[in-house]
Amino acid sequence: MNFHDPASTAAQAEPVSALTQDRTPLIRFENVTKTFGSFTAISDLNLDIQEREFFSLLGPSGCGKTTMMRLLAGFEEVTSGRILLDGQDLTGIPANRRPVNMMFQSYALFPHMSVAKNIGFGLKQERWKKSDIQDRVDEMLALVQLEDFADRKPHQLSGGQMQRVALARSLAKKPKVLLLDEPLGALDKKLREETQFQLMDVQDRLGLTFIIVTHDQDEAMTVSSRIAVMKAGKLLQTDTPARIYEHPASSYVADFIGNVNLINVELAGMDGELALARWDGGTRLAIRPQPEDVLTPGARKTLVLRPEKIHVTKDQPAEAPNVNLVEGTVEEISYTGSASTYLVRLDGGMLIRAQEANRLLTSRREIDWNNRVWLSWRAGACVLVDA
Numbered sequence: 001m002n003f004h005d006p007a008s009t010a011a012q013a014e015p016v017s018a019l020t021q022d023r024t025p026l027i028r029f030e031n032v033t034k035t036f037g038s039f040t041a042i043s044d045l046n047l048d049i050q051e052r053e054f055f056s057l058l059g060p061s062g063c064g065k066t067t068m069m070r071l072l073a074g075f076e077e078v079t080s081g082r083i084l085l086d087g088q089d090l091t092g093i094p095a096n097r098r099p100v101n102m103m104f105q106s107y108a109l110f111p112h113m114s115v116a117k118n119i120g121f122g123l124k125q126e127r128w129k130k131s132d133i134q135d136r137v138d139e140m141l142a143l144v145q146l147e148d149f150a151d152r153k154p155h156q157l158s159g160g161q162m163q164r165v166a167l168a169r170s171l172a173k174k175p176k177v178l179l180l181d182e183p184l185g186a187l188d189k190k191l192r193e194e195t196q197f198q199l200m201d202v203q204d205r206l207g208l209t210f211i212i213v214t215h216d217q218d219e220a221m222t223v224s225s226r227i228a229v230m231k232a233g234k235l236l237q238t239d240t241p242a243r244i245y246e247h248p249a250s251s252y253v254a255d256f257i258g259n260v261n262l263i264n265v266e267l268a269g270m271d272g273e274l275a276l277a278r279w280d281g282g283t284r285l286a287i288r289p290q291p292e293d294v295l296t297p298g299a300r301k302t303l304v305l306r307p308e309k310i311h312v313t314k315d316q317p318a319e320a321p322n323v324n325l326v327e328g329t330v331e332e333i334s335y336t337g338s339a340s341t342y343l344v345r346l347d348g349g350m351l352i353r354a355q356e357a358n359r360l361l362t363s364r365r366e367i368d369w370n371n372r373v374w375l376s377w378r379a380g381a382c383v384l385v386d387a
């Protein structure tokens with residue numbers, strides 16, 4: 001299959017404003033609540049998803065991701081509120097009459113049927129003409145580049161090929177929206193990464209809207225136009241991957257996505273455009289605030305500082321007003337090939353995680369266990385959230 005440039009994906013190429021403003025959304029969750037007995041799985045939730053988005057639902061186990069998909073697909077009915085598709089209220093419309101299809105992690109392929117029969121199964125159920133089924137199956141086989149595998153049975157396929165059959169089958173009926181529940185969960189890391197690009201390619205070429213549930217944050221970051229981070233039936237933040245990662249709305253979101261240092265600070269005042277804060281026993285810290293930050297001197301905040309924004313050096317870097325500088329001792333080093341992560345104990349006792357790309361061979365690395373090092377990061381490389 002073609003690998004494609006993620007930047008060419010329609011939804012990804014558009015600015016956030018284009019995804020969220022002044023357009024009738026394809027999908028709208030309007031004050032949706034879903035209870036099971038006395039348990040509230042989805043709580044008064046509002047969400048708009050635009051046409052052609054590749055939208056991810058992320059959150060801990062049990063937060064309600066699958067329930068949202070099942071409500072949209074029509075396998076469950078909302079307890080209150082409503083879901084609109086293209087402006088039409090879906091309440092009471094059965095699953096098989098919704099232009100929505102769901103692809104499961106298990107793929108649920110029929111073992112005794114050929115690849116072609118699996119792909120055409122839903123069309124046969126809907127009594128399509130035989131020649132139309134054949135044409136559509138051929139089209140789908142070409143889409144997922146399995147033309148030469150039409151007569152094979154599922155057990156004669158690799159995991160990645162089975163995944164592509166499942167994708168072809170779930171797209172055969174031309175749904176407007178495809179829901180993917182952990183679609184790549186059964187694949188190993190390398191194949192998974194390859195298949196992510198294939199999914200993006202298919203979504204882009206067909207101009208469909210994909211909604212994916214995944215436990216893999218890297219996957220969500222790679223494929224999504226936007227991500228919704230959920231907790232206990234509520235949306236905490238809905239934003240582009242870059243905003244979620246670099247401008248999390250809360251320490252929960254920051255902590256949920258990737259590695260992070262969350263540091264309690266007390267605001268001390270301003271120095272020109274920079275906010276000053278105290279941390280770890282009085283050290284001065286400079287932060288370039290965001291326009292929406294409310295900066296009351298004395299207020300307690302949490303500083304969100306990603307490990308890869310921190311430089312680790314043996315020599316003391318030059319001092320500058322917009323550079324934060326602290327000294328500590330390396331306690332741990334973890335090596336992941338492309339990068340090394342250093343756990344550095346500051347002299348005040350705090351432990352900071354810093355990550356450097358491994359530009360040199362590790363045999364030539366300057367920094368070792370128990371070395372004294374300097375950590376430095378720019379005022380614009382960190383953000384403040386409410387404590």
Ligand SMILES: Nc1ncnc2c1ncn2[C@@H]1O[C@H](COP(=O)(O)OP(=O)(O)OP(=O)(O)O)[C@@H](O)[C@H]1O
Nearest residue numbers: 036039040041059060061062063064065066067068
């Ligand atoms: N049919 C049901 N009856 C009772 N409780 C349910 C039912 N379906 C889901 N729940 C509960 O609703 C909550 C949300 O479930 P859901 O499957 O949506 O979570 P999830 O975020 O998809 O979790 P996971 O990541 O583990 O798949 C869970 O606490 C679950 O136990």
